[in-house]
């Protein structure tokens with residue numbers, strides 16, 4: 319890492335790197351095409367981008383500070399950056415050499431206003447983990463704090479001394495580079511660089527204020543208050559400041575320690591299913607989710623009475639989350655936009671899809687909506703209206719061919735996914751990866767199916783209602799919904815149907831079965847569309863999403879919706 323006392327040198331280093339690479343982009347993407355050598359420039363593009371990403375990777379490791387976060391941020395911007403760059407930066411780990419203990423002691427004592435020996439009964443000098451912005455140490459709480467909180471063991475996160483100055487330098491450099499890039503048309507047509515940097519600056523400045531992380535931990539804890547499945551560490555507010563964060567020590571079995579789980583009598587497959595369900599709850603129900611659920615941030619905690627206790631997994635073990643520095647929010651506007659998108663997808667309504675994209679903020683104002691709408695309608699003509707048998711015939715290659723053609727068009731469109739969607743994609747991909755490592759047979763859909771029914775109960779049937787209305791009107795897609803569905807839903811909403819009576823329970827069960835199929839169909843369409851969209855920027859992920867939309871749902875869902883009547 320570069321010496322924090324040399325901000326000028328650091329600034330110059332970043333600017334030199336940027337100047338060199340912006341000049342290369344300008345030469346290859348603007349000058350050569352103007353000289354009629356566009357084909358030559360295009361030929362080496364992929365290798366050039368890869369080299370650029372590799373050099374940036376090395377620079378980030380060397381400089382530390384925000385540069386590692388910049389790399390991680392770029393790796394998640396599948397929407398605006400080419401796959402050569404996102405793939406290279408995906409593996410950038412936030413690890414840094416530990417700060418000598420004297421520096422940590424000085425900073426923590428200054429923040430807490432007392433010697434460490436007074437604030438804590440013990441403080442381990444060797445950190446548990448050291449990252450670019452801070453490091454974590456084990457400590458013991460003093461008698462006063464124990465009396466206050468009922469806790470004895472703590473984890474104390476301490477910021478790297480001088481990190482604020484480094485962050486300031488890094489942000490100043492990034493803002494300047496963004497201004498340069500906003501003058502290069504090939505880039506500014508597709509991405510609003512200054513806005514992107516501001517978005518990044520906002521999250522970075524939050525990350526170096528631990529009070530923000532403490533508030534996140536508290537909010538997350540409240541979301542799962544009374545939910546036996548989830549454990550969240552308590553914040554020790556008396557020992558927390560802007561640069562020091564003291565949390566309950568919730569160390570337990572690491573979630574990816576399969577042998578450890580088995581030894582404790584815990585089935586890793588059950589952990590996978592529960593973890594996926596809890597992640598879905600965060601995204602869809604609470605609208606506030608952990609955006610960094612990697613194995614280092616998750617434990618499985620056996621509970622007293624363990625395997626003997628009855629009453630579901632929550633009674634025997636809990637999923638424990640730590641690190642609340644990166645949380646995602648799904649704002650109400652995005653939820654309604656997303657709903658609109660899914661409904662339009664289910665109803666094969668091209669216009670509605672484009673409107674939904676605009677509502678969620680995915681389209682920049684200069685987008686040619688008419689062209690996009692035509693493409694959407696064609697996508698649905700080709701795949702959306704297929705019956706079960708036909709869809710089974712469509713293989714990956716067909717999706718790929720179509721997407722290659724469609725992808726060209728999308729590439730020319732000024733899309734920019736809002737931050738929360740990227741965080742959702744990040745959380746979903748980490749969840750899916752972790753679940754598969756716990757249970758090789760795991761399929762995200764096993765978790766979605768029961769979740770869909772639950773979501774519907776909570777939404778009082780709004781989704782079914784809207785889908786039924788639009789789909790029946792526009793395409794007759796859901797022709798097999800119970801005819802009196804609307805009526806039943808209205809009566810439930812008005813409280814005229816008392817839940818609990820056997821007759822009503824039966825109706826609800828029937829309704830739920832129908833609703834589950836509808837939601838699954840919506841998800842199917844959503845995944846198909848998302849897959850096609852993503853394919854333009856990230857072919858492997860796009861294909862995976864499309865394949866996911868086609869395979870597991872065919873039998874259970876499409877048979878009920880597009881073809882024959884379901885079991886009810």
Ligand SMILES: Nc1ncnc2c1ncn2[C@@H]1O[C@H](COP(=O)(O)OP(=O)(O)OP(=O)(O)O)[C@@H](O)[C@H]1O
Nearest residue numbers: 412447449454473551565566567568569614640641
């Ligand atoms: N409350 C806690 N109880 C037990 N272990 C914890 C707790 N908080 C953090 N840890 C451990 O310390 C590690 C580092 O903590 P955390 O991830 O919060 O720090 P960070 O600086 O944000 O690191 P990174 O950027 O790598 O995520 C965690 O991965 C976890 O293993």
